[in-house]
Amino acid sequence: MNESTPLVRVRGLVKEHGDGESWVRAVDDVDLEVPQGQTVAVMGPSGCGKSTLLHLLGGLERPTSGEIWVAGRRTDGLSERALARLRRRSIGFVFQAFHLVDELTAAENVELPALLAGRSPRAARRRADVLLEQVELADRARHLPSELSGGQRQRVAIARALANEPQVVLADEPTGNLDSAATLDVLRIFADLRATGQTLVVVTHDERVAATADRLISMRDGMFVDDTQLAGTGTGRLGGLVGLEG
Amino acid sequence: MGRVVLVVRLVLADVRRHKTHAAMLVLAVTAATATLALGLSLYNASQSLYVQTRAATAGPDLVLLAPDTGPASTAALKTLANDPDVVDHNGPYDIVYGTLTARGYSSSVVVHGASPTPGAVDRPLVTAGTWVRRGGAVIERGFATALGVKVGDRVVVSGHTYPVVGIAVTAATSIYPWSAGIGPLGGPSDYTGLLWLTAPEARALAGRDLTITTALDLKLRDPDATEAFRLAHRGLSVRLNLHSWQFIAVQDGHIVQNTQPMLVVGGWLLGFLAVTGVAALAAGRATEQTRRAGLLKAVGATPGLIGVVLLTEYLVLSLLAEAAGLVVARLVEPAIANPTDSRIGHVVGPAGLTLAATTALALAAALLTTLPPTVRALRTATVAALTSTAQYSRHRPWLTSLSSLLPTPLLLGLRLTARRPGRAVLHSCSTAVTLTGLTALLTFYAQPVRGYGIASSLPNGRDVVDRRLLLAVTVLLVVLALVNTIAMTWMTAMEARTSLAITRALGATPGQVSAGLSFAQLLPAVPGAVAGVYVGVVLFAFTSRGPMSMPPRWWLVAAVLATLLATAALTALPARLAARRSVAHTLSAEAA
Numbered sequence: 001m002n003e004s005t006p007l008v009r010v011r012g013l014v015k016e017h018g019d020g021e022s023w024v025r026a027v028d029d030v031d032l033e034v035p036q037g038q039t040v041a042v043m044g045p046s047g048c049g050k051s052t053l054l055h056l057l058g059g060l061e062r063p064t065s066g067e068i069w070v071a072g073r074r075t076d077g078l079s080e081r082a083l084a085r086l087r088r089r090s091i092g093f094v095f096q097a098f099h100l101v102d103e104l105t106a107a108e109n110v111e112l113p114a115l116l117a118g119r120s121p122r123a124a125r126r127r128a129d130v131l132l133e134q135v136e137l138a139d140r141a142r143h144l145p146s147e148l149s150g151g152q153r154q155r156v157a158i159a160r161a162l163a164n165e166p167q168v169v170l171a172d173e174p175t176g177n178l179d180s181a182a183t184l185d186v187l188r189i190f191a192d193l194r195a196t197g198q199t200l201v202v203v204t205h206d207e208r209v210a211a212t213a214d215r216l217i218s219m220r221d222g223m224f225v226d227d228t229q230l231a232g233t234g235t236g237r238l239g240g241l242v243g244l245e246g
Numbered sequence: 247m248g249r250v251v252l253v254v255r256l257v258l259a260d261v262r263r264h265k266t267h268a269a270m271l272v273l274a275v276t277a278a279t280a281t282l283a284l285g286l287s288l289y290n291a292s293q294s295l296y297v298q299t300r301a302a303t304a305g306p307d308l309v310l311l312a313p314d315t316g317p318a319s320t321a322a323l324k325t326l327a328n329d330p331d332v333v334d335h336n337g338p339y340d341i342v343y344g345t346l347t348a349r350g351y352s353s354s355v356v357v358h359g360a361s362p363t364p365g366a367v368d369r370p371l372v373t374a375g376t377w378v379r380r381g382g383a384v385i386e387r388g389f390a391t392a393l394g395v396k397v398g399d400r401v402v403v404s405g406h407t408y409p410v411v412g413i414a415v416t417a418a419t420s421i422y423p424w425s426a427g428i429g430p431l432g433g434p435s436d437y438t439g440l441l442w443l444t445a446p447e448a449r450a451l452a453g454r455d456l457t458i459t460t461a462l463d464l465k466l467r468d469p470d471a472t473e474a475f476r477l478a479h480r481g482l483s484v485r486l487n488l489h490s491w492q493f494i495a496v497q498d499g500h501i502v503q504n505t506q507p508m509l510v511v512g513g514w515l516l517g518f519l520a521v522t523g524v525a526a527l528a529a530g531r532a533t534e535q536t537r538r539a540g541l542l543k544a545v546g547a548t549p550g551l552i553g554v555v556l557l558t559e560y561l562v563l564s565l566l567a568e569a570a571g572l573v574v575a576r577l578v579e580p581a582i583a584n585p586t587d588s589r590i591g592h593v594v595g596p597a598g599l600t601l602a603a604t605t606a607l608a609l610a611a612a613l614l615t616t617l618p619p620t621v622r623a624l625r626t627a628t629v630a631a632l633t634s635t636a637q638y639s640r641h642r643p644w645l646t647s648l649s650s651l652l653p654t655p656l657l658l659g660l661r662l663t664a665r666r667p668g669r670a671v672l673h674s675c676s677t678a679v680t681l682t683g684l685t686a687l688l689t690f691y692a693q694p695v696r697g698y699g700i701a702s703s704l705p706n707g708r709d710v711v712d713r714r715l716l717l718a719v720t721v722l723l724v725v726l727a728l729v730n731t732i733a734m735t736w737m738t739a740m741e742a743r744t745s746l747a748i749t750r751a752l753g754a755t756p757g758q759v760s761a762g763l764s765f766a767q768l769l770p771a772v773p774g775a776v777a778g779v780y781v782g783v784v785l786f787a788f789t790s791r792g793p794m795s796m797p798p799r800w801w802l803v804a805a806v807l808a809t810l811l812a813t814a815a816l817t818a819l820p821a822r823l824a825a826r827r828s829v830a831h832t833l834s835a836e837a838a
Contacts, residue, residue, distance in 0.1 A: 115654070116654055116749070
């Protein structure tokens with residue numbers, strides 16, 4: 001894959017649920033290209049299909065039809081096993097509900113993807129320590145999720161998503177369960193990631209999150225209705241408005 | 247009345263919602279109580295059959311055996327027949343010891359010389375064909391069943407061929423294969439079947455160098471005073487063997503002397519399996535029960551009523567299962583209490599102490615498993631109960647560090663096991679019980695096969711019965727253990743579905759997840775299997791009579807490996823199904 005090849009590419013993507021009266025087309029013939037290093041925000045009302053789109057990109061759901069390419073590899077027809085391997089190497093996930101393992105400490109949660117990828121426990125723990133330092137939670141490494149605030153849990157989840165240095169991070173409503181202060185913490189982390197060239201696809205209905213992106217896609221009824229390039233440098237005027245200095 | 251209706255409605259609704267749990271409880275408790283009831287009531291059933299046969303055949307109170315047919319023996323017997331304590335008698339009649347061949351089998355046989363018109367004492371009941379006539383033989387029913395002989399077949403007795411004209415039962419001898427009434431000078435000590443010929447034909451048979459003794463059946467004024475009669479007539483000039491009806495009844499019980507401990511111990515093992523399985527189910531529902539209790543408290547139910555609602559379902563199902571088990575025992579008992587077919591009558595069925603034991607087992611299965619989560623539910627404050635979530639084991643850093651060193655499936659398996667250590671212990675116990683049964687079965691098969699002596703080619707009836715029953719009990723143990731294993735795997739998979747979905751989202755393959763679930767069952771199964779082998783050997787040694795041969799070591803190793811492989815195979819399907827659930831749906835459902 002060369003630098004001009006999009007990291008994420010989607011053609012004619014469709015996802016349908018249910019049958020009869022409960023039939024719904026959650027994603028309706030969507031095309032998308034995400035170049036390497038770009039931060040894309042996908043916004044839309046509840047039920048418009050943005051989370052489903054993210055799940056399809058990450059291989060957590062199977063499309064009804066269409067093509068999905070991640071890191072130069074077509075993924076829509078891969079087996080579950082191959083998709084799991086792809087997620088290990090190339091994709092990091094951040095969920096709205098954090099989805100940390102309750103009986104593992106913050107450090108143990110962060111090192112989990114590295115262990116699944118076959119890294120030695122020592123290497124996995126070293127990487128976890130570095131990541132927790134980056135998200136300013138080094139002093140909470142030995143705490144269980146129940147001992148952390150919502151914002152701290154989401155920062156641990158972000159650190160976990162970065163454990164295997166993924167090519168793309170998919171974040172589904174990362175600030176949906178957070179208060180304003182915690183939201184700003186997460187936004188700063190995303191801004192730092194963007195600055196390092198990390199490719200991000202963020203689903204959100206929070207405009208503050210969208211303000212940190214390079215590109216804003218609006219979604220309605222399963223379709224893209226708008227696709228706007230935002231200011232190319234730093235966080236732009238919108239970022240400044242929410243307190244993030246570019 | 248309203249409260250009773252409410253309790254009934256809530257219990258029925260819960261049973262409808264958890265049909266599989268209810269079925270598991272009923273199946274397990276039914277098997278356990280049926281086996282236990284059979285074991286405890288077997289001896290009394292055997293005695294009851296003897297008493298009924300005795301009544302139907304006018305069985306004698308005493309059978310006297312003289313050493314020979316000489317005048318001194320005959321005179322001594324006649325003197326006793328005229329004793330004031332004797333109200334009636336049969337004989338003296340000849341008993342000849344020979345060899346019988348029929349349908350490819352050979353056996354020792356004791357031939358009684360009988361009158362074509364039996365008297366008031368010892369009237370064998372003909373169950374097929376007719377009574378003795380000249381040129382025809384009548385075979386005792388247990389003996390006929392062992393040989394596979396019917397009316398019309400031919401048998402050869404010490405070189406003489408006779409047609410079988412009838413099949414009959416009697417209470418004058420012990421059941422087959424203990425029909426030989428050994429005279430005071432000994433006689434064939436091999437296991438022996440009984441056959442009747444006319445008196446002249448029996449006497450003619452004796453002319454061929456076969457041992458012959460004389461017998462006399464007595465009816466006493468007081469049937470229970472057989473011991474007093476024996477003591478009163480010690481020191482006779484001729485040495486006689488006296489077999490009382492009480493002795494014969496006790497001898498009957500020997501056919502079940504191995505069967506009874508098998509069934510009693512088997513019953514308790516099955517009960518233990520029932521408790522482990524149901525306890526795992528109840529623990530899995532603890533959070534739901536706590537919420538239910540919170541809901542009932544919130545709408546005004548008293549702790550007493552809530553306790554009744556939570557406990558009633560399991561108590562009622564257990565007691566219904568106990569009733570079903572007792573019915574099964576009642577139906578199966580005749581075949582087990584009368585394995586040789588030598589007796590007639592109907593068995594009364596379990597009663598008294600047996601009922602108390604089975605009720606205790608059923609109540610234990612219900613209370614031991616539901617009382618702890620019920621008490622916890624009642625003690626939880628209402629608001630906390632309404633928002634109750636599953637409580638998993640606390641963080642164990644050493645275990646997490648250890649699991650980090652392992653490949654992914656083992657990592658997942660170890661961490662899944664650590665979430666519910668109680669369930670792991672129950673699964674280990676369940677495996678131990680299974681191996682206990684299997685080891686006992688293998689040890690039994692390792693014992694030398696005892697025949698009926700060199701004169702007999704028939705299989706040892708008691709060993710045949712023991713093998714079948716031990717096999718049946720072991721099969722029940724294995725089936726229950728399999729059900730427990732599948733249920734526990736499924737519960738583990740359901741409880742861990744969110745964690746496993748997260749793990750899959752982070753890169754674990756479905757194969758690794760299902761392997762992890764299988765390992766979560768295998769890890770506690772290994773120590774359980776090893777412990778079960780030792781317990782099985784000790785239990786067999788404790789209940790067996792006489793010296794014991796150990797089975798070859800590789801048999802036991804094979805049993806352990808087979809059990810572990812079966813566990814892995816059984817867990818593979820529910821684990822695979824759980825691993826294929828959509829990650830997105832699972833996580834979305836959890837977040838909702």
